[in-house]
Amino acid sequence: MSETKEFDKIKSLMSVDNLIFGIGQVSELLGVSTRQLRYWEQQGYIESLESPKGSSRQFNLKNLIKIFHIKHFQNEGYTLQAAVKKGQKIEKQFPILKDFLRNRVEDIIPTEDGGKVDFGFLDDDKTKHIYGVVDKDGYHFKIVKEK
């Protein structure tokens, strides 16, 4: 087997799409009854990977996260429909947040009582360095003037 083929195999093994959970696992993991999961799927809120007809349902990570969110918002007191909508909103926000973090966060520096997030410079002259600070008092931004 060629090296690229080997690499593809490893990549495929590590791919989140290949993290599959059985309905029982999901139920135990997230505290949602197997019956609920089938019901939610029947209502079209989630979907399972059902290649072999009539065989047991399997869920990928995407749907595991969906289920997690629905359960979460139901616990907060939302109806099933509202919980699904809340989950969809989070799922739309998440890639944007990820993109922001990937492109704007330069570094994360742990400290004794928390840490600080380096957001880089505010200006092109690179004189105002902005940090997001997490410490025992909470969260705040700090602008450090360089030279």
Next chain:
DNA sequence: CTTCTCACA
């Protein structure tokens, strides 16, 4: 022991 579907509230 698990998951499935169907009937029922």
Next chain:
DNA sequence: TGTGAGCA
């Protein structure tokens, strides 16, 4: 918005 029964 789900559950219990009863089958495979």
